[in-house]
Amino acid sequence: MSSASLSDLSAFQELATRFAKKELEPKAIDLDDYPYAAFNDPALKKAEEVGLFKLMVPEALGGSGQGMAVLCQILEELARADASFAAVILVHTMAQAALVQWGSAPVIDKYLRSPLLAFPAYVLPTDLPRTVSAEKKGGGWVLAGKLEYLALAPVAQALILPAEVKGTNKVAFFVVDARAKGVSVGEPVLSLGLRNCPVADVDLAGVEVGAEHQLCPDADAVYPALAANFRPAVAALSVGVVAGSFETAKNYAKERYQGGRMIVEYDLVRLLLANLAVVLESGKALVMSMAQAADQKRPWPVSDAGLILLSEAASRATSDGVQVLGGYGYMQDYGQEKRMRDAKQIEGIFGAAPLKRLELIADILRQEE
Numbered sequence: 001m002s003s004a005s006l007s008d009l010s011a012f013q014e015l016a017t018r019f020a021k022k023e024l025e026p027k028a029i030d031l032d033d034y035p036y037a038a039f040n041d042p043a044l045k046k047a048e049e050v051g052l053f054k055l056m057v058p059e060a061l062g063g064s065g066q067g068m069a070v071l072c073q074i075l076e077e078l079a080r081a082d083a084s085f086a087a088v089i090l091v092h093t094m095a096q097a098a099l100v101q102w103g104s105a106p107v108i109d110k111y112l113r114s115p116l117l118a119f120p121a122y123v124l125p126t127d128l129p130r131t132v133s134a135e136k137k138g139g140g141w142v143l144a145g146k147l148e149y150l151a152l153a154p155v156a157q158a159l160i161l162p163a164e165v166k167g168t169n170k171v172a173f174f175v176v177d178a179r180a181k182g183v184s185v186g187e188p189v190l191s192l193g194l195r196n197c198p199v200a201d202v203d204l205a206g207v208e209v210g211a212e213h214q215l216c217p218d219a220d221a222v223y224p225a226l227a228a229n230f231r232p233a234v235a236a237l238s239v240g241v242v243a244g245s246f247e248t249a250k251n252y253a254k255e256r257y258q259g260g261r262m263i264v265e266y267d268l269v270r271l272l273l274a275n276l277a278v279v280l281e282s283g284k285a286l287v288m289s290m291a292q293a294a295d296q297k298r299p300w301p302v303s304d305a306g307l308i309l310l311s312e313a314a315s316r317a318t319s320d321g322v323q324v325l326g327g328y329g330y331m332q333d334y335g336q337e338k339r340m341r342d343a344k345q346i347e348g349i350f351g352a353a354p355l356k357r358l359e360l361i362a363d364i365l366r367q368e369e
Helices: 003-024 041-050 068-081 083-102 105-111 219-254 265-293 303-324 326-330 336-346 353-367
Strands: 131-136 140-151 157-167 171-177 183-185 199-208 214-216
Touching: 003 068, 041 083, 068 083, 068 219, 068 265, 083 105, 083 157, 083 171, 083 214, 083 219, 083 336, 131 183, 140 157, 140 171, 171 199, 171 219, 214 219, 219 265, 219 303, 219 336, 265 303, 303 326, 303 336, 303 353, 326 336
Parallel strands: 131 157
Antiparallel strands: 131 140, 140 199, 157 171, 171 214, 183 199
């Protein structure tokens, strides 16, 4: 890694740390009640002002032109304070990448201006849903059907979604205005975690769009590669959640007096803290290795294996983070139960964990043929 890139990483890490402390930490627990609490619009506006919203957009298109290593560094710091907000940045950045890689110049110009873009972050990249159909009509397309659990759908101005092209066996990606005629976004789903990165079902009843709204004609040929590049970013969310859990658990253990001494002096508590520390320190190194591989255009197989390993390890570690606080760990005020739920929710990004394992071994066996 060059000294310039190390300088970039340090600068963006400091920016994200300051932003998280000021804009995210004070509100993270209260906003976790979404949809019964507000969406974090003020933090979004601040994030845009400081340059966190177009990190990977090329400089020629008005972005920062940064790579995956910088994005991961930022997401770790944001997720330490609030994984929901970090997930908002992740989903929006993935949607921007899809636009830039697959869209025409007019579409890119129009939709990069959107404050938020919805994207199907929870689907398995190699098994895109076919619940929405796309039929050619005149010089454009008609979309019909229902897509479930679309990330950021309740708050986005535009939706990127897959649809099966009638008369073919192919799935294409389309971009649609969230307020277009025939588009109906359902009520926000009360998810297990990442609640302030809301999801909802989307119904499309004969939605007519222009030909340019088809971003790519064959999603199966291009989306797995995009997803592979972004797996390090998802893993960074997991590591950030563990960092927050470890910090809270460690501070509590050093301040809690019981049985004649601070509980941090008990071996059992230290073992729980050690579990968190092992995942945190090894996770940081693995995420950086994954990010560098993605920036060098060779993400597989470390991106797949690393995400599975870290997302599952984070779920176990954050459970230990709850246990350090005893009964208080399950109280909303301390943030530990939120982190445990967030870690479990992150496991579902890019598909359920067992499916990701099957996909990984299938790819490995295919490479040996």
